[in-house]
C-alpha cells in the first residue's frame with residue numbers, strides 16, 4: 001500500500017481486531033482518564049474532547065486523573081481498523097478530490113466522536129483505501145462519497161470473523 005499521509009504507517013493486514021469494548025474503558029473509575037497521545041479524555045463511560053477545559057471547571061478540579069492510551073490511538077498504533085472503504089476505478093482527475101473528501105470527513109467525524117478516526121489512507125494497486133477505527137464511519141464515508149460524485153455505485157460487504165471489518169466498496173462506473 002503506497003501511503004499518502006506521512007502519519008499513515010504501513011498496515012498489518014493480519015488480524016485486525018474489532019474493539020467492541022472501545023467505549024467501555026477499564027480503569028475509568030470516578031475520575032478521568034486522559035489519553036497521553038491525543039488528549040481526549042474518558043469520563044462517565046464516554047470519551048470527550050478538551051480535557052483542559054473540563055479540568056479547569058471548579059466542580060471538576062478534585063477529580064482524580066489518570067493517563068493512558070485511548071482505544072482509537074491504540075488501534076492505530078497496532079495498525080488495526082474496524083472499517084475500510086475501498087474506492088475503485090477513480091478517474092485520475094478526481095483522485096485528490098476523493099482523498100481530500102475522505103480526510104475532511106474523518107476530521108469532522110472525530111470532532112463529533114473522539115473515537116472516530118482515520119487510521120490510514122493510501123493506494124492499494126490503483127484503488128484508494130481508507131481505513132477507519134469504527135465500522136459505521138466506513139459506511140457513512142462510503143455514502144458520502146457516493147453522494148458527492150456522480151455515477152458512483154456503492155456496495156457494502158462485511159468480512160466475516162475473525163476480523164469483523166466492515167468493508168465498503170465504492171466503484172466509479174465511468175472514467
Ligand SMILES: [Zn+2]
Pocket residue numbers: 035036037038039040069070071072073074
Ligand atoms: Zn488517544
